Amino acid sequence: MIKKFIITGMLCLVATSMNAQKSLKIDLSSKSETKVSPIVKEKIEEYSMKINEIIQEEKNLMEAELLALQTKNLDKAEFDKQKSQIADNYSEKIDQRIEALGFDLDNVIQKQVRFSLLNSDVTSNEELKAKLLKKFRPAKDFTGYFTYGIMNLTNDLPDNDLDRNMGYASNLEFGLKFNYQFSRTSPWGLTSGIGFSWRTLRPDNNMIFAKDANAGVYLANYGGDVDKTKLRTGYIMVPLGIQYNFSKLKNAGMDVQYRPYSDGFRVAANIYGGVKMSTNNIVRGNGPDFRDRGNYQVNPFVYGAQFTVSYDNISLFVKKDFSNFFKGNHFENDKAIIFGIGFGL
Numbered sequence: 001m002i003k004k005f006i007i008t009g010m011l012c013l014v015a016t017s018m019n020a021q022k023s024l025k026i027d028l029s030s031k032s033e034t035k036v037s038p039i040v041k042e043k044i045e046e047y048s049m050k051i052n053e054i055i056q057e058e059k060n061l062m063e064a065e066l067l068a069l070q071t072k073n074l075d076k077a078e079f080d081k082q083k084s085q086i087a088d089n090y091s092e093k094i095d096q097r098i099e100a101l102g103f104d105l106d107n108v109i110q111k112q113v114r115f116s117l118l119n120s121d122v123t124s125n126e127e128l129k130a131k132l133l134k135k136f137r138p139a140k141d142f143t144g145y146f147t148y149g150i151m152n153l154t155n156d157l158p159d160n161d162l163d164r165n166m167g168y169a170s171n172l173e174f175g176l177k178f179n180y181q182f183s184r185t186s187p188w189g190l191t192s193g194i195g196f197s198w199r200t201l202r203p204d205n206n207m208i209f210a211k212d213a214n215a216g217v218y219l220a221n222y223g224g225d226v227d228k229t230k231l232r233t234g235y236i237m238v239p240l241g242i243q244y245n246f247s248k249l250k251n252a253g254m255d256v257q258y259r260p261y262s263d264g265f266r267v268a269a270n271i272y273g274g275v276k277m278s279t280n281n282i283v284r285g286n287g288p289d290f291r292d293r294g295n296y297q298v299n300p301f302v303y304g305a306q307f308t309v310s311y312d313n314i315s316l317f318v319k320k321d322f323s324n325f326f327k328g329n330h331f332e333n334d335k336a337i338i339f340g341i342g343f344g345l
Helices: 002-023 038-070 076-100 105-118 125-135
Strands: 140-154 166-181 188-203 207-211 217-221 226-245 250-253 256-258 265-285 290-292 301-311 314-321 335-343
Touching: 038 076, 125 256, 140 188, 140 314, 166 226, 166 335, 188 207, 188 265, 207 226, 207 265, 226 301, 301 335
Parallel strands: none
Antiparallel strands: 140 166, 140 335, 166 188, 188 226, 207 217, 226 265, 250 256, 265 290, 265 301, 301 314, 314 335
16 A cells, blocks of 8 residues: 555656646756656656556546447446446456556665665666765865854953953954865864954953054053944964864765764864954044054964864854964063854864
8 A cells, every 4th residue: 555655656746747848848957956866767757658558548448338338228226336347347457457567666766765865876786885985985175164252362461551441352254164084984084274364352441552653552542432443453364173073973875884074063173373464443433533554563473272162063162372462562461362153163
């Protein structure tokens, strides 16, 4: 009974497809977008055509027999009885002829399962295993990522003006992450990539970043109410680290095992280095507004370490600079520490 339902459903799909092809001659879908294996589709279409031929042949014979029955001038009860008997006979005959076709449903289902798994028809176990090994090879790819973090500046010296007047600071970053899994079943992998980071300091208490005559940087009172003040510095960042994935091994069949590299729960640690692109000092208030891309003594190089905990596509991380945020003795020994959330790490 279950097989009959499956066959009926498959035949309905084929019939719908055949009707659609009559009105639309252009098929722009590629093989990779096909939901049904071409071999399976061909076999089902062939099978449905044979069934249709059987039904039409027996239907014509049954109609001829019913016409002959009408000439006997039987009473209604007897006519209905014999008509029902003829219909049952032809129904049974159709079932017998369809069964005699020997349609191997299990084989067709197996081919469709393989096609759904590999998006390709295979004809042997050796070919199937080769396809599986190719499909589930170790991860080696680039993925996009985006992070946002809350930043603070720490030091082991007495508070300076920036420490006392620090408002909200943040770090926005996006880029490409390179993934390299050591083997198909290994939980370990190498991570690297390239990113673009914007670090923004927002002083409080109506203080703004200013420069003195010697190009030194300091905090000065705006002399009015500040609507917006921020010192934003962009860096090109390059990380290098390792990742461990806690996902269990999965079996793809044919003794091919693999471990997902970018799914499930995983931890990563890396070091990073960056080169400054530019610094922009933006001030808006009830006094002078200005935007200055000058030299505010922000360190041209940055380096540090990061620890990340991820589940699927969402990550939480902490990164700590080993380099000072400003160079020389400007706000000396202030180093950035960032807590944030990421997508795609």
